[in-house]
Amino acid sequence: MMFFYDIFISFKNCIIYYFRNGEAANPQRARKSSLRKSQPPPLKRYINVAVTGPVDSGKSTLVNAMRGVEDEDEAPVDSLGGSSKALPRSYSYPANPRVLLWDLPGIETHEMKQHAYLEKVDLRSYDFFILTTSSRMEEEVLYLAKEILRMDKSFYFVRTKIDIYMRSTKQPNFTQGDLLREIRKYFSKKLQSIGVNIPRIFLLSALQVDKFDFENFIETFNSQF
Known part of the structure; x- marks a missing residue:
């Protein structure tokens, strides 16, 4: 008993x-x-590059353009996050087998704003960032930039879909070069205001890789690693 x-x-x-x-x-x-x-963490034997920004900022199209493939030509690395757009998706980078490109969910996705977003995507796990926007400098973009700086990590700033903006903007006394300089100056000022001394800014279209800053962006990225 x-x-x-x-x-x-x-x-x-x-x-x-x-x-x-x-x-x-x-x-x-x-x-x-x-x-x-x-949420599986990024694999540390790779250089994990996160492509992040607001919803509809052209992140996925940029990742495909960097890899030289058409949309959905290749599925994500299936052991690193699945195919759902609610989770980070990783892709190999043909120009450098040591690099993994991570297509992160948009920061404006439902229930994924600011602190919740950082926890969801585990932002600290990545080594380098490509911060995207397809419009003006939004609050969420500056928030991400500040967090990346707080982690003592680096990023490129990419203004995507610049071809659409150039077609829709008509200023009689401005050439295309003038407009691009003004846009670059605008983003540079915004980034410097949060402590980025020498912002690396690229104005490009992922659908027109032979125009604007795309070629310079790829050359700079490849030399980074």
Whole structure:
């Protein structure tokens, strides 16, 4: 009889310890633990480059253009995040087998704003960043830039879809070169205001790789690693 009583007491003590000290006592920690388990970290044997920015900023198209492929020509590396756009997706980079390009979800995606976004994509896991926008300098873009600087890491700033802007903007006294200089000056001023001394800014179209800054962007990126 004492044997069964001892088993009962041991079981009871285990239950008490679990609720006092385990994940049941801290639901928030339990949720974070579950989130970490569901999101595989980038592989450290690679140089992990994150392409991030707002929704519809042309991240996926830029990744494809960098890799020299058409949209959906190749599935993501299937062991590193799956095919859902709600999770980071990784792609090989033909010009450098040591590099993995990560197409991160847009920061404006539902339930993925600011602090929640950083936790969801595990921003600290990446080695380098390509920060994109297809319009003016949005609050979310500056937020990401500040966080990257806070982590003491570097990024390129890419203004995508510049061809669309150039076609839709008509200023009689401005040449294309004048407009591009004004755009570059605008973004440079914004980035310098948050502590980026020498911003690396590229104005490009991922659909017109022979125009604007795309070739310079690729050359600079390849020399980075």
